[in-house]
Amino acid sequence: MRVKLPERDVEVYRGIVGEYVDVLKEEAKDLKGLKVIHVNSTSYGGGVAELLKGLVPLMRSLGLKAEWEVIEAPGEFFNVTKKIHNGLQGGDVKITEEEWSLYEKVNERNSEILDLSADVVIIHAPQPAMIPCFLDDGRKWIWRCHIDLSNPNETLWRRFKGYLEKYGRMLFHLKDYIKEEFADISRV
Numbered sequence: 001m002r003v004k005l006p007e008r009d010v011e012v013y014r015g016i017v018g019e020y021v022d023v024l025k026e027e028a029k030d031l032k033g034l035k036v037i038h039v040n041s042t043s044y045g046g047g048v049a050e051l052l053k054g055l056v057p058l059m060r061s062l063g064l065k066a067e068w069e070v071i072e073a074p075g076e077f078f079n080v081t082k083k084i085h086n087g088l089q090g091g092d093v094k095i096t097e098e099e100w101s102l103y104e105k106v107n108e109r110n111s112e113i114l115d116l117s118a119d120v121v122i123i124h125a126p127q128p129a130m131i132p133c134f135l136d137d138g139r140k141w142i143w144r145c146h147i148d149l150s151n152p153n154e155t156l157w158r159r160f161k162g163y164l165e166k167y168g169r170m171l172f173h174l175k176d177y178i179k180e181e182f183a184d185i186s187r188v
Contacts, residue, residue, distance in 0.1 A: 032063035037066075040124040041070065141169075145177065169186075
């Protein structure tokens with residue numbers, strides 16, 4: 001589902017960040033016209049939704065063609081992804097093959113129904129992380145991880161990390177959150 005957002009001019013932040021607005025405009029010149037799609041699991045509540053409500057309009061204000069898509073999923077999917085989330089942060093969780101199957105099917109279905117025609121697709125959080133596994137094309141994929149991966153449940157991690165292989169870049173809040181095997185493609 002495409003999220004509709006109001007326009008927002010980056011100039012409204014000049015009173016807060018001053019000349020940094022000019023720096024942003026200069027940096028964005030080379031990206032003008034680049035189509036970027038953000039994907040997450042909800043358009044309301046939670047930190048990612050709040051982040052995207054401001055970020056996408058600001059990207060547009062800087063000349064990028066930015067959009068935001070939200071996955072479609074049944075309630076039980078979110079029970080599974082809560083366990084994945086907790087396990088990625090080290091929780092002692094057990095995910096059944098039936099639960100993994102649901103996770104995979106929902107991601108596959110969303111790879112078919114979301115409009116992901118873009119130069120760059122930024123997938124936020126674990127819920128839609130598997131979408132690139134079902135698409136074979138020239139898009140650039142970025143995984144924006146909003147949680148600490150420094151000490152995941154190893155059983156869960158062995159399976160989940162395979163879903164991340166198509167990402168050319170990963171973004172994290174802190175350097176300490178980055179898994180060593182992805183250090184070469186990760187940024188803070």
